[in-house]
Amino acid sequence: MSEIRLMKGNEATAEASIRAGCDAYFGYPITPQSEIIEYLSDQGRKRGMIVMQVESEVAAINMIYGAAGAGARAMTTSSSPGISLMQEGISYIACAELPCLLMNVNRGGPGLGTIQPSQGDYFQSVKGGGHGDYHLIVLAPASVQEMADFVYLGFDLADKYRNPVLLLTDGALGQMMEKVIFPDYDPKAHKLPKPWATVGKNSNRPPNVITSLHLHSDEMEKINLRLQEKYRKIEANEVRYELMNTEGADVVMIAYGLTARICQRVIELGMQSGLNVGLMRPITLYPYPYEILAKLSEQVNGFFVVEMNAGQMVEDVRLGVNGKVPVGFYGRMGGVIPTAEEILHSLQLFMKSIAVKEKV
Amino acid sequence: MSEIRLMKGNEATAEASIRAGCDAYFGYPITPQSEIIEYLSDQGRKRGMIVMQVESEVAAINMIYGAAGAGARAMTTSSSPGISLMQEGISYIACAELPCLLMNVNRGGPGLGTIQPSQGDYFQSVKGGGHGDYHLIVLAPASVQEMADFVYLGFDLADKYRNPVLLLTDGALGQMMEKVIFPDYDPKAHKLPKPWATVGKNSNRPPNVITSLHLHSDEMEKINLRLQEKYRKIEANEVRYELMNTEGADVVMIAYGLTARICQRVIELGMQSGLNVGLMRPITLYPYPYEILAKLSEQVNGFFVVEMNAGQMVEDVRLGVNGKVPVGFYGRMGGVIPTAEEILHSLQLFMKSIAVKEKV
Amino acid sequence: MTHEILFAGFGGQGILSMGMTLAYAGIIEGKEVTWMPSYGPEMRGGTANCIVIVSDKRISSPIVGKFDALIAMNQPSLDKFEKAVKPNGIIMYDSGNIIVPPTRTDITIAAVPVETEALKLNNLKVRNMIMVGAFLSVCQVVETGTVVKALSKVLPDRYHHMLKINQEALERGEKIVIEAATPLA
Amino acid sequence: MTHEILFAGFGGQGILSMGMTLAYAGIIEGKEVTWMPSYGPEMRGGTANCIVIVSDKRISSPIVGKFDALIAMNQPSLDKFEKAVKPNGIIMYDSGNIIVPPTRTDITIAAVPVETEALKLNNLKVRNMIMVGAFLSVCQVVETGTVVKALSKVLPDRYHHMLKINQEALERGEKIVIEAATPLA
Amino acid sequence: MAVRGTVKVDIETCKGCELCVEACPQDTLAMSKEINNNGYHYAVTIQDNCTGCVNCALVCPDAVITVYRSSAKKKDKEAVAVISNVKGDLRVTIDNPNVAGGVGGIDV
Amino acid sequence: MAVRGTVKVDIETCKGCELCVEACPQDTLAMSKEINNNGYHYAVTIQDNCTGCVNCALVCPDAVITVYRSSAKKKDKEAVAVISNVKGDLRVTIDNPNVAGGVGGIDV
Amino acid sequence: MSEIQVPTNGMEVVWEKPKTLTDTRMHYCPGCGHGVVHKVLMEVIADLGIQDKTIGVAPVGCSVISYNYMNIDMQEAAHGRATAVATGIKRVLPDKLVFTYQGDGDLAAIGTAETIHACNRGENFLIIFINNAIYGMTGGQMAPTSLLGMVTSTTPEGRQVETQGFPIKITEMVATLPGTYYITRQSVHNPTAVRYLKKAVEKAFKHQLDKKGTCLIEVVSNCPSGWKMNPVEANKWLEQNMFPMYSPGDIKIEGKLVEKKPTTTPDKKETKL
Amino acid sequence: MSEIQVPTNGMEVVWEKPKTLTDTRMHYCPGCGHGVVHKVLMEVIADLGIQDKTIGVAPVGCSVISYNYMNIDMQEAAHGRATAVATGIKRVLPDKLVFTYQGDGDLAAIGTAETIHACNRGENFLIIFINNAIYGMTGGQMAPTSLLGMVTSTTPEGRQVETQGFPIKITEMVATLPGTYYITRQSVHNPTAVRYLKKAVEKAFKHQLDKKGTCLIEVVSNCPSGWKMNPVEANKWLEQNMFPMYSPGDIKIEGKLVEKKPTTTPDKKETKL
Numbered sequence A, B: 001m002s003e004i005r006l007m008k009g010n011e012a013t014a015e016a017s018i019r020a021g022c023d024a025y026f027g028y029p030i031t032p033q034s035e036i037i038e039y040l041s042d043q044g045r046k047r048g049m050i051v052m053q054v055e056s057e058v059a060a061i062n063m064i065y066g067a068a069g070a071g072a073r074a075m076t077t078s079s080s081p082g083i084s085l086m087q088e089g090i091s092y093i094a095c096a097e098l099p100c101l102l103m104n105v106n107r108g109g110p111g112l113g114t115i116q117p118s119q120g121d122y123f124q125s126v127k128g129g130g131h132g133d134y135h136l137i138v139l140a141p142a143s144v145q146e147m148a149d150f151v152y153l154g155f156d157l158a159d160k161y162r163n164p165v166l167l168l169t170d171g172a173l174g175q176m177m178e179k180v181i182f183p184d185y186d187p188k189a190h191k192l193p194k195p196w197a198t199v200g201k202n203s204n205r206p207p208n209v210i211t212s213l214h215l216h217s218d219e220m221e222k223i224n225l226r227l228q229e230k231y232r233k234i235e236a237n238e239v240r241y242e243l244m245n246t247e248g249a250d251v252v253m254i255a256y257g258l259t260a261r262i263c264q265r266v267i268e269l270g271m272q273s274g275l276n277v278g279l280m281r282p283i284t285l286y287p288y289p290y291e292i293l294a295k296l297s298e299q300v301n302g303f304f305v306v307e308m309n310a311g312q313m314v315e316d317v318r319l320g321v322n323g324k325v326p327v328g329f330y331g332r333m334g335g336v337i338p339t340a341e342e343i344l345h346s347l348q349l350f351m352k353s354i355a356v357k358e359k360v
Numbered sequence C, D: 001m002t003h004e005i006l007f008a009g010f011g012g013q014g015i016l017s018m019g020m021t022l023a024y025a026g027i028i029e030g031k032e033v034t035w036m037p038s039y040g041p042e043m044r045g046g047t048a049n050c051i052v053i054v055s056d057k058r059i060s061s062p063i064v065g066k067f068d069a070l071i072a073m074n075q076p077s078l079d080k081f082e083k084a085v086k087p088n089g090i091i092m093y094d095s096g097n098i099i100v101p102p103t104r105t106d107i108t109i110a111a112v113p114v115e116t117e118a119l120k121l122n123n124l125k126v127r128n129m130i131m132v133g134a135f136l137s138v139c140q141v142v143e144t145g146t147v148v149k150a151l152s153k154v155l156p157d158r159y160h161h162m163l164k165i166n167q168e169a170l171e172r173g174e175k176i177v178i179e180a181a182t183p184l185a
Numbered sequence E, F: 001m002a003v004r005g006t007v008k009v010d011i012e013t014c015k016g017c018e019l020c021v022e023a024c025p026q027d028t029l030a031m032s033k034e035i036n037n038n039g040y041h042y043a044v045t046i047q048d049n050c051t052g053c054v055n056c057a058l059v060c061p062d063a064v065i066t067v068y069r070s071s072a073k074k075k076d077k078e079a080v081a082v083i084s085n086v087k088g089d090l091r092v093t094i095d096n097p098n099v100a101g102g103v104g105g106i107d108v
Numbered sequence G, H: 001m002s003e004i005q006v007p008t009n010g011m012e013v014v015w016e017k018p019k020t021l022t023d024t025r026m027h028y029c030p031g032c033g034h035g036v037v038h039k040v041l042m043e044v045i046a047d048l049g050i051q052d053k054t055i056g057v058a059p060v061g062c063s064v065i066s067y068n069y070m071n072i073d074m075q076e077a078a079h080g081r082a083t084a085v086a087t088g089i090k091r092v093l094p095d096k097l098v099f100t101y102q103g104d105g106d107l108a109a110i111g112t113a114e115t116i117h118a119c120n121r122g123e124n125f126l127i128i129f130i131n132n133a134i135y136g137m138t139g140g141q142m143a144p145t146s147l148l149g150m151v152t153s154t155t156p157e158g159r160q161v162e163t164q165g166f167p168i169k170i171t172e173m174v175a176t177l178p179g180t181y182y183i184t185r186q187s188v189h190n191p192t193a194v195r196y197l198k199k200a201v202e203k204a205f206k207h208q209l210d211k212k213g214t215c216l217i218e219v220v221s222n223c224p225s226g227w228k229m230n231p232v233e234a235n236k237w238l239e240q241n242m243f244p245m246y247s248p249g250d251i252k253i254e255g256k257l258v259e260k261k262p263t264t265t266p267d268k269k270e271t272k273l
């Protein structure tokens, strides 16, 4: 029986994790996401989850490594500075191919910055903030509903590919309340067997070892190649995005998460001013929806990227567009949320500029 | 009086840091760069530098923050996993605009990986492994001589822009020996005044505060804008690269550091097989030499990127080329160093493929 | 129909729960809702505000720059957000806390003496519900009855004995605006 | 002229310092040099090797796949690297440690009984210098005299009393190859 | 008893925590009924019996109390300490309201 | 004296650390002059006086020693422990060479 | 603006806000101990005349912007790393005076390694450790020093040993390190406590001037907001509940442990609130 | 291949390599204590019949690939984080037996916070702490436990308090934490020591089966390579130089501190080598 609630994004994530059969949560408080550990400390513990506030984010991510390696569904969440502290651990988890769920409720950086919402951690999330060649599967919810839904999806993808999954969201989505529907989800039906997990070696099999160390280059390269092969599979199968009003649009905006919501408003406002703009909202930031960009490049006069940062995803858009049409950008930083009106204004300038160019 | 020595890259960096007037080194051992702290523990201490082996990389980077904030020339070095642990601290340093020198002697990852050389930390270095919008100035030495030279350059750029500078090198360059010439360098003539440093507030000025916290979004955005303005200045003034044989080349290879050395050999081998290839070696990875790429795009039939990773810098190359000509890639991972012969082979295949395309 | 409403005042005035109650009522009536608080340095001690959107269709941006209505519970909030109300919009303010009233003439303005009214109910805590009631009488985003139902969901169990007084407050609020001749424009 | 030489053997056989001494001598003669060790899991205990390049011009890649000469101090190294020697190149090996000799016929091969020779000098530690001497007699990368100078730079001060014996070793090495009729091809 | 001491409270900065009231051995202090511009009741002297023991100043977290004491040695010229509030509605009434916690602080 | 115990050393795995020699109260063990395929001198029994005290096995870091002892209870059938090395040049000569440290280990 | 004039003729100022505090109104909640400690610290710096050579390190915690109130050069450290930052400063400026100011989450949770190793190196600076048994800044989560049974937003049923471990007495732990010279536990819940604290801070700075090694002053403090009490209640609760676990007094003087206190925490039953 | 046959008629095997050790030749340097500890640990696991329910956590340090030798399920943790990883494992598999195996750099430098907090939570697992007073794996740098005056590659003039602090006795520190149940310091330098160690390991696993809380066994070990001595010399040096600082014996039994040892390290002069 599914259930309707009015909840903060953070709480929705927490509630969904319980329903998704998350066995263990290890975390450290940080604004604007502490509601998650608070919710779980009450509801999670009551409903049988292992919920621990531990000494630091470094400890938390390494506990995730241990618990995931032991076959559990494990999750941690944090916000920007805390996620930076986890980078070594994340790189280890990616290399050891441990399925787990991470969430970054992005706030304004760099440094201690501000606790206001931001998308400044895009690069860190998709290009790898840790060392070495690895990828997280990165999902970007744009509503409280998705803050819940992507928890199930995240755990399932993590298990399927033995890969860490990151939900990249921001302080506003974490703090805002919306209606959220919790569907029926039976963790037992979704959890995959994990014969590789360290649960105690029975006499019928050789020891299971979770490690990311491969001293000899040729062995390590094999691991790298295996990872790359997996990433190609993920890129082939797991790209997710949403198109709005792209059919016949002059310019398509590209935005994810909160800014994608604001861009929907821009579409509405644009219509009022006779502007024909659409929106491509990447849902997976890795794998990135390059292909649809290539396709749209054949149809539109330009793309306009909106981010709450200095311009990060815009590079992926440019890689997808590959010079075929101009790519514009509008961004705010430091926790400032752009309004639909200011985006529209900047978009109009962009549209003028490319019209001019085309005439030249 | 300049001096000629035969030295490991790591030792050359250490020796240069003493000569560059580095006041303090805080570090933690890790292969393949422990020679630096070992050299400094002997020579550095004897020659008046503060040299401390501390409890962790996390502590080290925060000591750099403190020392740099107090006006000192400060340096730390590590290798991939250790650098990942420093990401929070690096983001703080970037936001607080503290000049200092960092070095990553890159080894194969992800995870504990291998201690063999790699370029797998390109993204982490240039896109920001830490949270938020910031940039390190990233210099990529390609010889032991440059492992020394870029120490002076690095400190000077750091002071000039109040920005952390990262030397991105790899285990092979750290471990190999070459001739190195130490020029005359008078730190006193290079060190800039640091009126912003916390050295004790005298009664004539308000307190100096080193911080990265700006609670209000509008204030934080101002900080972000100031940083971005600085980055634009750096991008305008500090791009460095080296061209070899690009004049009239059919294809230009792009490689930095060790792989650039190997690509020089590829040019030599190529000449023997009648191939006309050149090399663009970025010396600054941030700011990236996009402009010369745009320029070369008008002259060549394609670019061929060589990296010791799964393909990271190739994205920057594609951004610079912007679809004008094809971009090929050859990479090895896991600490495997590609040979000139295998690169040449792959390059020839690429050249064939683009020739075919052009005929179509 | 979409209503975009800003609630603003001091922390401690029950600003966030006013908005939350309204949003919850929206859900009960089958509508789409978003509730977006200002969080951060102002949250404790200083000012607090939240944007509530109640709509019949999927809500695009939860952040809006212009509002159909502003509920202002203190002077700084009124001063800051007066301009943000759309033409023909509504400002409803606590006349006990706000000395300098709004000056716009293209909108509906209502002063509600919530403290005075709350004292009549012998309970200062229900000031915010008086305000909500007053607002609903001017702008029927949801039924007052639904708000009462919503309250029983929003209030923690230990406060359920307060449901009745809150209901009275809502009704009181509704009535005073209806009774008021001025300063309704 | 560029010489690309691979030194290979067990850790502890002084492989790395053979290469280092040669490289240093190169510098003294005003040449360009690189010395690239294998480091890592093999470094302690297992095998060790280093590539030394000495050249009149700027050295491109410090990593090469084919060598002008291989100095092999044990069997695994010889087995592994025999193919990596360029046609007309040189393999020089320690015949005390290597039982199965190289089989290639397109290169110069020299077996040097370094242990026997070292015993003649009453010092087993100079085995590697005997090898260097032997190598230089076949392939004059640098002058033997320069190597002696280089040694005084490479050896830590506390070993400077060993300079003389090392010089003798170098000369001894030179001589035995020159004296040898077989197995020089 | 002659006035031995007195205190000046910067009532606009006072946060109404009542720690000074609690600390005063003379019951010289009490909380105003009015609130200042930050919404806080503030500390006021309600008796003339201050001894200048500085207890109140020591515990005041906001350092808003200045303490004066009669000095045998010094003989100052006529002087006053001035208490002001920007609202201009300075009244001194006390009522002992129940000060609620949790109304300050920031998150990082 | 009747043989009370004996030991078998896996000489190819032995690293020549000499800790067993040091630990043996009977001086039953010594180091070979020859080296095994890993370049190490290895431990060998040079006397018949082993008591089967297992001291050597306890300190051996590489667990290469198996210890046997006469059992009053058990009467086994004829049995031998076999020592082998792959080089095929097994000789037992001792000479007490100076074992150098620093020849193992990896870096991470 | 209206004014009340208080006659002060013939009186001298016996206590006023020190010049080393700025005029900025502090953001702390009413009654919060942070303000008291700031004041004491700045008084001592004024008294000793070391304002121009003291450098402070602010933590991440409620006192994160203490640099807005302290009229001296300061650095704001990453969460938990204040002693690392202070090490960086003090090592390059050995003749300046350096202190860190840290909460219990900052010092005893995420910063444990940095705290212990700074003390072990005997870094010649002062650590001021505000133990309010809670994470004030982030909204009242459990701290490593929270008492057993204590209700916080992450221990809604009270802190349990099984999942959250024991309240940690890091001050006693670092006192066992030979690098530390003067270790004391003080409080700010009444005027006498404040007087003692001031003496302790003075002593610590003097030791630093004499290059004696690390001094650490734990201040058992309150958090009215996090504890959900008014300040007066909070200070009473502090005395009744915090002191049995964190008993005030000197722990190490001149490099010697003061008395043999039991080094283990009393077991669960005894400390259950 | 040649063979020597040793007659074993009428004899029984009184010691042989346990099945819980794999056949892989260990990479350790000759005489390294790591091998001895591996052996003892695996013997106990074989003896107690817990091979199928024990999960080990390898550190980063010379024993990083101990999973190649231990014939049980294992995880390799990031440098210093073994106790965090073990917490993750044990919390989700509370009925399995878990141990960490860590060097002094891993446990007492970079892993200090994780060590202390795991012990403070009383995590019900065993920590095996190999104290060889040096960073073996990275080539002989100073460890937090290196002795004063000890020459290492980062202390070419011997460890000095001024820059490198004091040798840290983390075992004594965690013994003060109420979460710990059995804390002992053992060694492997002679047969008797090995016998004691085995008993200690057995005891610790039994405590874990009884869910008693954290047990930590420090093993004072050698590093012939790092110390630049042959193994026999190294073990002698260990006895003469390590034991005065790290004296062997039980520190905490059944949750109670054994004896009042001086908790501070003797001062500089006394420990100078």
Ligand SMILES: Cc1ncc(C[n+]2csc(CCOP(=O)(O)OP(=O)(O)O)c2C)c(N)n1
Residues within 6 Å of the ligand: A028, A029, A030, A031, A057, A081, A082, A085, E108, G060, G061, G062, G063, G079, G102, G103, G104, G105, G106, G107, G130, G132, G134, G135, G136, G137, G138, G143, G223
């Ligand atoms: C790396 C990181 N993790 C977490 C946080 C969030 N955070 C800010 S302050 C704080 C704890 C504050 O508690 P405490 O140190 O006890 O100080 P108090 O506020 O109680 O004075 C936390 C967890 C952060 N800013 N950075």
Ligand SMILES: Cc1ncc(C[n+]2csc(CCOP(=O)(O)OP(=O)(O)O)c2C)c(N)n1
Residues within 6 Å of the ligand: B028, B029, B030, B031, B057, B081, B082, B085, F108, H060, H061, H062, H063, H079, H102, H103, H104, H105, H106, H107, H130, H132, H134, H135, H136, H137, H138, H143, H223
């Ligand atoms: C984050 C990180 N920092 C540093 C290293 C390098 N490193 C590997 S092992 C080690 C220390 C080993 O010393 P110890 O823990 O004492 O173990 P031992 O080798 O002596 O047994 C270090 C610093 C690393 N792998 N990862």
Ligand code: SF4
Residues within 6 Å of the ligand: E005, E006, E007, E023, E024, E025, E026, E027, E028, E029, E049, E050, E051, E052, E053, E054, E055, E056, E057, E067
């Ligand atoms: S100085 Fe002493 S007597 Fe006077 S008001 Fe303050 S506490 Fe009371």
Ligand code: SF4
Residues within 6 Å of the ligand: E009, E013, E014, E015, E016, E017, E018, E019, E020, E021, E042, E043, E056, E059, E060, E061, E062, E063, E064, E065, G031
């Ligand atoms: S202690 Fe200070 S802030 Fe608190 S009530 Fe008294 S004067 Fe006001």
Ligand code: SF4
Residues within 6 Å of the ligand: F005, F006, F007, F023, F024, F025, F026, F027, F028, F029, F049, F050, F051, F052, F053, F054, F055, F056, F057, F067
């Ligand atoms: S078992 Fe005892 S007596 Fe026999 S060899 Fe070993 S140590 Fe010596």
Ligand code: SF4
Residues within 6 Å of the ligand: F009, F013, F014, F015, F016, F017, F018, F019, F020, F021, F042, F043, F056, F059, F060, F061, F062, F063, F064, F065, H031
């Ligand atoms: S202790 Fe073991 S490894 Fe060492 S010499 Fe004896 S048998 Fe060989």
Ligand code: SF4
Residues within 6 Å of the ligand: E104, E105, E106, G027, G028, G029, G031, G032, G033, G034, G062, G132, G136, G137, G222, G223, G224, G225, G226
């Ligand atoms: S939250 Fe607690 S510690 Fe922070 S300012 Fe308020 S009372 Fe003080």
Ligand code: SF4
Residues within 6 Å of the ligand: F104, F105, F106, H027, H028, H029, H031, H032, H033, H034, H062, H132, H136, H137, H222, H223, H224, H225, H226
């Ligand atoms: S380096 Fe030291 S600790 Fe490591 S294996 Fe060798 S002797 Fe053992």
Ligand SMILES: [Mg+2]
Residues within 6 Å of the ligand: G103, G104, G105, G130, G131, G132, G133, G134, G135, G136, G143
């Ligand atoms: Mg606290």
Ligand SMILES: [Mg+2]
Residues within 6 Å of the ligand: H061, H103, H104, H105, H130, H131, H132, H133, H134, H135, H136, H143
């Ligand atoms: Mg060690």
